[in-house]
Amino acid sequence: MTQAMPDDLWRDFPKTATAFETRFATEEDCRAYWIAARWGGEPSCARCNSTRVWTIREGTTFECADCGHQTSLTSGTLLEKTHKPLKVWFRAIFEISTRRTGISAKDLQRIMGFGSYKTAWSWLHKLRAAMVRSDSEPLGPFVQIDEGARRRQRRPAQGAGSGGRGGGRKSAARPHRE
Numbered sequence: 001m002t003q004a005m006p007d008d009l010w011r012d013f014p015k016t017a018t019a020f021e022t023r024f025a026t027e028e029d030c031r032a033y034w035i036a037a038r039w040g041g042e043p044s045c046a047r048c049n050s051t052r053v054w055t056i057r058e059g060t061t062f063e064c065a066d067c068g069h070q071t072s073l074t075s076g077t078l079l080e081k082t083h084k085p086l087k088v089w090f091r092a093i094f095e096i097s098t099r100r101t102g103i104s105a106k107d108l109q110r111i112m113g114f115g116s117y118k119t120a121w122s123w124l125h126k127l128r129a130a131m132v133r134s135d136s137e138p139l140g141p142f143v144q145i146d147e148g149a150r151r152r153q154r155r156p157a158q159g160a161g162s163g164g165r166g167g168g169r170k171s172a173a174r175p176h177r178e
């Protein structure tokens with residue numbers, strides 16, 4: 001498989017429920033997609049950038065062979081600290097992106113089977129904001145949250161649509177090899 005750029009991956013995000021189920025049949029499929037989007041397929045340590053890492057905690061975290069640092073798949077991203085499987089998030093992204101103007105928090109709650117309306121509302125708000133930003137930078141908001149975005153996340157009243165990533169340059173997620 002040739003290495004796909006995050007943007008290509010995003011364009012490739014399933015547009016139909018059938019395609020979604022085929023593509024993301026298992027949590028492992030979702031992780032592979034996430035790793036491709038975030039690290040170009042080869043995860044690296046968040047502290048020392050080494051690519052000598054192995055998975056722990058059922059594949060949700062990488063431990064570095066060089067410095068011992070543990071990097072969660074979602075740390076530093078919109079999905080940081082989530083306890084839900086990636087598949088659930090991907091499903092929500094799918095549901096929202098395929099009917100961007102139509103879905104309500106109530107709908108999302110019902111479709112996703114969330115126990116609380118509050119959870120559905122916060123997911124919808126968070127993902128929608130990322131999708132607005134993502135017009136110029138498709139998958140970026142999900143996998144490469146910058147400091148500015150973190151601040152915006154903490155202050156939702158500010159609105160998340162107004163740029164902040166000037167220049168549109170994407171930093172390479174791929175580790176540099178010596």
Ligand SMILES: [Zn+2]
Nearest residue numbers: 045048064067
């Ligand atoms: Zn390391």
